[in-house]
Amino acid sequence: MSRAAAPAPHRAPNPLLDRHRAVLPDWLALYYADPLELSHGEGRHVWDTAGNKYLDFFGGILTTMTAHALPEVTKAVGEQAARLIHSSTLYLNRPMVELAERIAALSGIPDARVFFTSSGTEANDTALLLATAHRGSNQVLAMRNSYHGRSFSTVGITGNRAWSPTGLSPLQTLYVHGGVRTRGPYARLTDAEFTAACVADLEDLIGQGRTPAALIAEPVQGVGGFTSPPDGLYAAFREVLDRHGVLWISDEVQTGWGRTGDHFWGWQAHDRNGPPDIVTFAKGIANGMSVGGVIARAELMNTIDANSISTFGGSPITMAAGLANLSHLLEHDLQGNARRVGGLLIERLRAVAAGVPAVREVRGRGLMIGIEIVRPGGDEPDPAATTAVLEAARAGGLLIGKGGGHHTSVLRIAPPLSLTVAEAEEGAAILGRALRAL
Incomplete structure (x- = not known):
């Protein structure tokens, strides 16, 4: 052309x-x-x-x-809408509890707690709040070429210039190699050499200043063009993170619920050290209804010591959609x-x-x-x-x-x-x- x-x-x-x-x-x-x-x-x-x-x-x-x-989701939404569309988290909400129970069980995270949001951006925002509050640090590690949302905090950790309109941020972000296998200075290395080089880069970054609160990473970078590292890279990162007391947040907004085929969660391609400290999700869980969320062990989730609610997160109608959709996905x-x-x-x-x-x-x-x-x-x-x-x-x-x-x-x-x-x-x-x- x-x-x-x-x-x-x-x-x-x-x-x-x-x-x-x-x-x-x-x-x-x-x-x-x-x-x-x-x-x-x-x-x-x-x-x-x-x-x-x-x-x-x-x-x-x-x-x-x-x-x-999908008939099951359409039916669930219609039936719930006829009863009650909205209540906020100030009241007990049976569909929210039931969906949280199922997601906690599927997460692999021990003693898991689930907080529902209205989007993936808000889920990642919440994960950053939890990690920085728990660790007492505003420094965050993120991957080059990454995307994590459009809020003020998430554009500040997005390593993709096309989707990060400002360099201003409440966080200090350091970017790590490894999200893109076939481009960059390590592209010509073998998978083992690539992983070793990225781990060395991570070690070097952490050693240069204050201890970061967390590393946030997409197992497969979505907006970045469906790029991914060799399987096992984040497990190798985890050994370094654990040694320094740095949390791992897996952004599963695009990779969750079995989309990658081989695994239910994207992090499972790197799982020799177990599940991440925090998992975020959104997108497909409710098949188009606005649902996002965060999964973390109780110690991390309960780190917030101020009042908090969600007006729209966990609404009865979106939770009904999520329950029906997740059931269909698993049963089929x-x-x-x-x-x-x-x-x-x-x-x-x-x-x-x-x-x-x-x-x-x-x-x-x-x-x-x-x-x-x-x-x-x-x-x-x-x-x-x-x-x-x-x-x-x-x-x-x-x-x-x-x-x-x-x-x-x-x-x-x-x-x-x-x-x-x-x-x-x-x-x-x-x-x-x-x-x-x-």
């Missing part, structure tokens, strides 16, 4: 887009030159208001985890489906991308797959070509996402975990055509 600047394509009138731009922030991103308005969904498909049908390989940013319009072994169908999908995507010079790498695990796009003949990221593939996939009837480092040059593929083999084949074929159009 030509790299020269092209005139802006003609856009048909879109009154809703004009209204959006008139009242919402300029920095509120929209996909596509002609943005979509979705009207409804079913299973792994959605429809726009023009009647076009799409195979959904992004699920509202990994949030429609099981399926669109959607983690196993992510492993089986995700393995097939990544094989198909590697096959269709094999003859495309612009594809640097197809990577991922389970139903969490990234395709990195570069200028042919080198390693330079190509955001324009990435956007072109995103548009071509939509034209072919497939919705995907994008992300990756500072350059947004990775196609992000994360369908609902109930994806069928036929749908995986169909999506790979559409993406193949979109990639070959480059």
Whole structure:
């Protein structure tokens, strides 16, 4: 494709887009030159208001985890809404207690306590509050290329410039190597050498000043382009952290609930030293309802010595959705489906991308797959070509996402975990055509 600047394509009138731009922030991103308005969904498909049908390989940013319009969730929400929508945490809340019990049991954390929030950003915010209060330190270790949310504290620990609009922060953040395996100064090392170099870097950072409160890390970096270190790296980090009394926070907002296929939690790929001190979650747990949360052992969770409540966290209606969705996921072994169908999908995507010079790498695990796009003949990221593939996939009837480092040059593929083999084949074929159009 030509790299020269092209005139802006003609856009048909879109009154809703004009209204959006008139009242919402300029920095509120929209996909596509002609943005979509979705009207409804079913299973792994959605429809726009023009009647076009799409195979959904992004699920509202990994949030429609099981399926669109899942009957069990729809029924649970309707029944709870007919009884009581809201109460706040000032009253006993049976659905909240029941979901907390299930999540605590699934976490692997001994004597676990669960606090519910309304988003992943708020969950990570809470984890930082717990860790810094418990350790008496405002220094935090984070991974390069990371993303942890859009609040004032979480943009301050986000190691991805494209998603961190200010350098001001209540925290002192030090960034550690290791989240990206195939780029950076350690890319050419073997997995064992890579891990050893990253551990040495961590040791060096901790030894330079006051003891940090915690390391926060995504087992697979989501917004960063579905990059991940070799399995076992965070276990090796944990040995260093434990020796210095530094907590480990695993940000499972995108990797939790079996999406990676091999494991229920992303941290389990690194688990020789047991579960993290704190786990954060959100996204898919309630299949689109606003639920996030923090899991920590009682000693850590109860470190807060001031009054606190949550107005919307743990609301009866979102907890009912979470209970129904988690039950469906476990009863239908959607983690196993992510492993089986995700393995097939990544094989198909590697096959269709094999003859495309612009594809640097197809990577991922389970139903969490990234395709990195570069200028042919080198390693330079190509955001324009990435956007072109995103548009071509939509034209072919497939919705995907994008992300990756500072350059947004990775196609992000994360369908609902109930994806069928036929749908995986169909999506790979559409993406193949979109990639070959480059």
